Amino acid sequence: MLNPRSLNKLLALMALCLMACPLLAAEITGVRLWTAPDHTRLVFDTTGPAAHRVFALRAPHRLVIDLTGARLADGFDAKPISDRYLQRIRHGMRPDGSLRMVLDLKQPIRPKTFQLRPNASYGHRLVIDLYPGEASGKPRVAKSAQDVQRARDVVVAVDAGHGGDDPGAIGRRFGTQEKLVTLQIARRLKRLIDAQPGMRAVLTRKGDYFVDLRKRMALAREQRADLFVSIHADAFRDKRVRGSSVYVLSQRGASSEAARWLAEKENASDLVGGVKLDDKDDVLASVLLDLSQSATQHASLSAAAKVYAQLNKVGPVHGKRVQQAGFMVLKSPDIPSMLVETGFISNPSEERGLRDPDHQEHLAKAIMQGVKRFFAKSPPPGTLLAERGQSALKHVIVRGDTLSEIASRYQVSLNSLRRKNQIRSENHIRIGQVLEIPDT
Numbered sequence: 370m371l372n373p374r375s376l377n378k379l380l381a382l383m384a385l386c387l388m389a390c391p392l393l394a395a396e397i398t399g400v401r402l403w404t405a406p407d408h409t410r411l412v413f414d415t416t417g418p419a420a421h422r423v424f425a426l427r428a429p430h431r432l433v434i435d436l437t438g439a440r441l442a443d444g445f446d447a448k449p450i451s452d453r454y455l456q457r458i459r460h461g462m463r464p465d466g467s468l469r470m471v472l473d474l475k476q477p478i479r480p481k482t483f484q485l486r487p488n489a490s491y492g493h494r495l496v497i498d499l500y501p502g503e504a505s506g507k508p509r510v511a512k513s514a515q516d517v518q519r520a521r522d523v524v525v526a527v528d529a530g531h532g533g534d535d536p537g538a539i540g541r542r543f544g545t546q547e548k549l550v551t552l553q554i555a556r557r558l559k560r561l562i563d564a565q566p567g568m569r570a571v572l573t574r575k576g577d578y579f580v581d582l583r584k585r586m587a588l589a590r591e592q593r594a595d596l597f598v599s600i601h602a603d604a605f606r607d608k609r610v611r612g613s614s615v616y617v618l619s620q621r622g623a624s625s626e627a628a629r630w631l632a633e634k635e636n637a638s639d640l641v642g643g644v645k646l647d648d649k650d651d652v653l654a655s656v657l658l659d660l661s662q663s664a665t666q667h668a669s670l671s672a673a674a675k676v677y678a679q680l681n682k683v684g685p686v687h688g689k690r691v692q693q694a695g696f697m698v699l700k701s702p703d704i705p706s707m708l709v710e711t712g713f714i715s716n717p718s719e720e721r722g723l724r725d726p727d728h729q730e731h732l733a734k735a736i737m738q739g740v741k742r743f744f745a746k747s748p749p750p751g752t753l754l755a756e757r758g759q760s761a762l763k764h765v766i767v768r769g770d771t772l773s774e775i776a777s778r779y780q781v782s783l784n785s786l787r788r789k790n791q792i793r794s795e796n797h798i799r800i801g802q803v804l805e806i807p808d809t
């Protein structure tokens with residue numbers, strides 16, 4: 370039993386905590402379920418932003434959401450919630466005071482988590498999208514014939530920078546408009562990607578018109594893109610600056626002065642459409658860093674590094690490695706994203722190159738090769754590339770096999786197949802020999 374004095378102290382302490390730790394005081398007031406054709410969206414209504422982490426467990430399949438300092442509001446009831454993926458929701462308090470929500474699943478799930486700020490209809494929300502598939506991206510152990518049938522292409526959103534009223538940067542020598550060059554390169558890139566087995570590209574802009582930055586990201590999301598590649602050809606005040614470069618999003622700030630300068634310019638693009646992004650967007654601005662987002666960032670870097678390495682082969686690159694800057698268009702919380710500066714239109718010789726169909730094709734090929742290598746190494750679960758990665762790592766030679774036939778069956782080049790297995794000629798293979806299939 371507390372005496373009045375300790376009670377006062379306790380109340381004072383609680384008041385202090387409420388003031389000092391507003392982030393830790395979130396209450397879960399409700400839960401809603403939306404069933405989309407390809408995923409289920411679970412929305413928790415909260416009284417404020419809730420620090421959380423999400424992880425998956427197997428046998429049985431569960432998704433665990435730990436919310437620091439959060440608690441359930443009186444009368445909260447998640448019992449009736451279930452659907453084709455979700456069996457039920459359980460909850461409990463952990464010794465450290467965090468709230469643990471456990472989703473008992475009917476199958477493995479790949480979660481995507483983010484928070485939304487209040488809008489006209491709803492308050493703070495914690496959103497958990499449940500997609501069928503493994504959370505970790507590890508190869509599946511067992512697969513049914515149906516799984517194989519359902520395997521899909523990986524989707525690359527190719528984003529031609531600028532357009533319409535927004536010409537982008539202008540070349541000094543020929544007056545080349547960035548928006549035209551980016552569209553030409555984007556179209557080439559799409560064609561090259563579409564020609565790759567298991568890969569498909571979608572363009573966020575198909576002609577010379579304005580698309581605001583958020584719309585570009587929304588289009589990529591609608592298409593369930595696995596990767597977002599934004600194509601630019603920018604300018605710098607110093608016309609000597611040249612070379613292509615690859616950027617990923619930086620949360621903290623630009624890695625160089627040029628990077629900061631470019632990011633400001635690219636982001637300003639949206640002012641043309643009359644929309645200022647800073648504090649508007651629900652989804653994009655309010656996403657807190659969580660597991661799914663840092664996974665996205667990791668994948669972005671990995672994909673960008675592959676593209677950078679390929680661009681390095683076709684011409685000069687600007688900067689020693691992939692750079693980071695606060696490009697708005699890269700801020701999708703759930704789609705790995707990169708921005709490729711194909712060259713500096715402000716540099717007279719690069720401006721000439723950017724107009725040249727051959728050079729454009731080289732750039733597009735380099736980007737495609739980088740993207741392809743990224744997916745060969747980390748194919749998203751449920752895609753044809755993931756199936757191929759699992760089933761085609763090794764090949765045992767049987768009577769009648771030829772190297773070129775094996776190469777075409779696994780969609781790799783004859784040369785890389787030979788190199789990987791140190792085979793000098795067709796005559797050097799024998800029945801029963803195990804070949805390793807290269808990544809590309």
Ligand SMILES: [Zn+2]
Nearest residue numbers: 530537601602
């Ligand atoms: Zn640009």
